[in-house]
Amino acid sequence: MKFRNLCLAVVGGSLASALPAMAQPAPGTPAGQTSHLDVNQLFATTCGWCHSDGGRVAGKGPQLMNTKRSDDFIRYRIEHGKEGAMPAFGSTFNDADIDKIIHYIRALKPEQP
Ligand code: HEC
Numbered sequence: 001m002k003f004r005n006l007c008l009a010v011v012g013g014s015l016a017s018a019l020p021a022m023a024q025p026a027p028g029t030p031a032g033q034t035s036h037l038d039v040n041q042l043f044a045t046t047c048g049w050c051h052s053d054g055g056r057v058a059g060k061g062p063q064l065m066n067t068k069r070s071d072d073f074i075r076y077r078i079e080h081g082k083e084g085a086m087p088a089f090g091s092t093f094n095d096a097d098i099d100k101i102i103h104y105i106r107a108l109k110p111e112q113p
Pocket of ligand 1: 047048049051061062064074082085086087089
């Protein structure tokens with residue numbers, strides 16, 4: 001019964017992706033997946049350590065799912081951040097990237113159990 005060890009290795013590997021990796025593809029990511037902005041992965045690695053559970057619940061930052069904020073407000077917050085609370089991402093993302101992020105936030109649904 002050596003299969004058990006295999007399972008443990010897989011669980012251990014997924015821990016690494018919970019860390020705020022800076023633009024480092026996770027080991028085992030198929031080549032070619034990082035050329036386009038993958039908004040799910042981006043959110044998980046860049047925003048997720050403050051906006052928990054993909055933005056579904058509050059963490060260090062507020063919950064983003066079901067936000068009442070306007071697109072303009074969200075865009076402004078992402079571009080400019082908030083002093084002492086959230087970093088500015090205006091030089092990290094272009095307009096199209098931020099459109100994608102806004103779309104991602106608007107499309108958030110409670111996670112299925
Ligand atoms: C270091 C922690 C941190 C990171 C990283 C972070 N945020 Fe935030 N974010 C915050 C905090 C704290 C606030 C609340 C700011 C305030 O007091 O108005 C916030 C506010 C926001 C808001 C406005 C929510 C509202 O209702 O006021 C949006 C939208 C948002 N963040 C999106 C993002 C996105 C997208 C990313 C990744 C690109 C990101 N944040 C990364 C901490 C963070």
